[in-house]
Amino acid sequence: MGALLAIGAVIVLMMVGVPVVYSFAAMTLVLSIVYDVDVSSLMTTGFWSVNSIILLALPLFVMTGYLMQAGGMASRLVHFVESLVGKSRTGMGSSMVMACGVFGAISGTASAAVASIGTIMIGPMEKHGYKREYTSALLGISSLLGLLIPPSLTMILYAVVTRQSVAACFLATIGPGILLIIMLCLLNWIKMRNAPGEVVKMTFKERTDLISKNFWKAMPALMLPVIILGGIYGGVFTPTEAAAIAVVYAIPVGLFVYRELSFKDLARCLVSAAATTGVIMVILVFSFVSSRIFTFERVPQELTELLMETFQNKILILLVVNIFLILLGMIMDDVSVVAIISPLLLPVMVNIGVDPIQFAAIVGTSVVIGCNSPPMAPILFMTCRIGKVGMSQVMKPALFFMFFAALPVMLVTTYWPPLALYLPKLFGYL
Amino acid sequence: MFSLNSLIGLIDKILTMIVIPVVVVLSIAIASMLAWGIFSRSLLNAPVFGLEELVLISAMWLYMLGAVLAAKDRSHLTADFVSVIFKNEKLIAGFAILATTISIVMALYFVSWSYELMAWSLKKAQITPVFKLPWYISQSSLFVGSLALVFYLIRDFIKDCQKFINV
């Protein structure tokens, strides 16, 4: 009852326009009153929960995202992928999807991809017959590859709140990420193959020359995913250390190799990154405290019992959880969904025999939908801004991609465990 | 109203002048300390003990000061229901005042909860295992940060009221 009241309070306050962080503070307040919690315990929990080396990967990957944007890595990567996939009409859309995928292997968030890839590609694609609202919608979904292809802030967060291995969670979303790339490219091909617009024709020689030229330009940027993922899975460092190395690598590359980063830009990047993380961290403080009160009052167990008694069937419960995640994704931001909801639902999942690592992937794929479904659609808002289109225009193509790409990926991830679990098993995490 | 606005402007200026350089230094310090740890462990074969104590103290301050910068720019994550549903400017401005008022109340609770934490750590003077640094160095960050959050919310409240009167 207290839990319902608290979550209800969050939703109402967010509707009124109270920032997420204070809505969550209100949740903590309601819970502490309803359950008569000693106030001296609240920030003890808040402090120790975010005082974590594992969580430290989060700000560092955010920094990396800003640095690759300002330091010229992003544009080199996009041009390289573009030349690889080609400038055919359908190729442009696929380039955007793939560029988001490659970008995802460096950045931990979706917003960095929206800002840099959107700025570089949306204009040129319009010339080739892509409508701005279509491209913006495609970018909205594709950019979430940043959360599916490791490193991923969402997975770091999930791993911390559910006490799973970060490295294993990273691997769990690669399968769904690749599936999403395939689906998006396929849908783009279906939509764009007969569209009007000019097409660039290149000879094979011109093509290979362009690829090799752009490859060498992108080389220093392409080294970053090798360093990050190779470092983590090759046994040189932990995910947090990998994130630190990424920052330490990205700064000189931007300053001295690409020479697009001035010291002033560097400072601006670090300040923006700190502001982004700061918001997330204070939200996390209240999420952790609220979560702890839930645990203390045995709310997850009650929820598990309730769901088990009501539905009594694994498929049905999974479906309920899917719908629940999508609905919450509409009204809550990704950080809140992961931090509050995954610890509440994990006992249910374990009870019906779903591996916590698979649930990581399920949550990850639900976030792809959530970040693009209004009213709380931070990524779609951002693509609209970058693509200079209105929310009402972008909704139709956005729904198309969500319904035919993101949703199927979520369902396959939910009902076909190997998609998420094959890689973690292969690397010996299960 | 003018003098109040200029006072707020002054405090904002001073806060920014302190916070931005500190944030830049802390960010670089965290990344380089961690990188040094890896370097020292894998290449020099000399793992650095206690590094995570320094890193985490820096991180807590980075988080809280980062939140302050977000508050300064009013870039806290917010859902945009009201302006989607309503078209009446006065009504929207009214909702903004309501939202900011609720935020101030919540931020004040945050201040008082963080004060509890800081008071405890000052009283007990707990120390970290390796460098024996007192925990209040990092535990006070929540209190300091939350105070600055309240300051920026009060600024927002005044702005919201002015907007409400003017539309």
Next chain:
Amino acid sequence: SDDNHKFNLALESGDRDSASGKSMQMWADLIREKSDGRMKVNIFYQGELGGQQELFDQLVKGNIDMMLTWPQTSYDERLGVNYIPYLTLGWDDALKAYGEGGWLKEIFGPLYKDIGLKYFGPYPEGFGGVATKGKYATSYDQAVEQGLKVRSAPVFPLPQTVQAMGFQAVPIDWNEVYTSIQTGVVDGDSSNVIYWDYEYFRDQLDYYVHTKHNFSSYALLMNDDTWEELDAFDQAIIEDAAQQVINKQFVDAKIEDEKWIKKAQEAGMQYIEPSAEDMQVWVKKVREEVWPIAEESLGKEIMDEIRANASVPK
């Protein structure tokens, strides 16, 4: 007494099915039975309510009532007594020192009282060792030669001890140990009884060298204010129940440790006991290097007590 009480008890490590989980259930059951259901204990297992530092703070603040935990040295460094290496050299010595009326127990009680906790006694696990993958060391020279890196909890003076034994101590969060061993960031784990290395990392680790440099024991604690509010009758119920749990564990721990050694061997882990000579070198070296540093934080009084009582190597 006819007061009703509800206590929250947290375990820093160990789930429902672990030995410590079952022991805490026994404590809870005994308290409930002897009070005819007036006193109830609500148990939270490993990690449910947060990490060890958070839990310890909440215990001192009284937001958690009872706890089974490693002593935290953040409030009072002198609690580091628990981690002084090579204090006792065998089960018999350990029983005498930590058991009822033992010299170590006499040191602990007042220290805990000072930070606001009631100390019921130790909950021993056994002697720690060094578990590694691929290569191992049974002596100081071997450890140095092989350049073995092992994870060590950042609790004074455990890293210093492992270093003095010739290993490189690497600080890694417990949650990251598995990945770190798997990927080669470290070669293994140190200072734990074999149970933990078997239970969590058995598919990674090949060797367990029983160096016995630390006697691993938890403390059974209660918030002192909560304790003082109880009447003498209820206090006696809780204390007697705690004593039963502790006495049982002193018998069980050794059997339990042997059981896990056997299980680990069956799972393909090699269990190795260093020779008496190698042990002597280790004991001498560690005592010479680590004890003087320990004196800085524990104070002369406690160290004198330790020197007077510590086991003499044979």
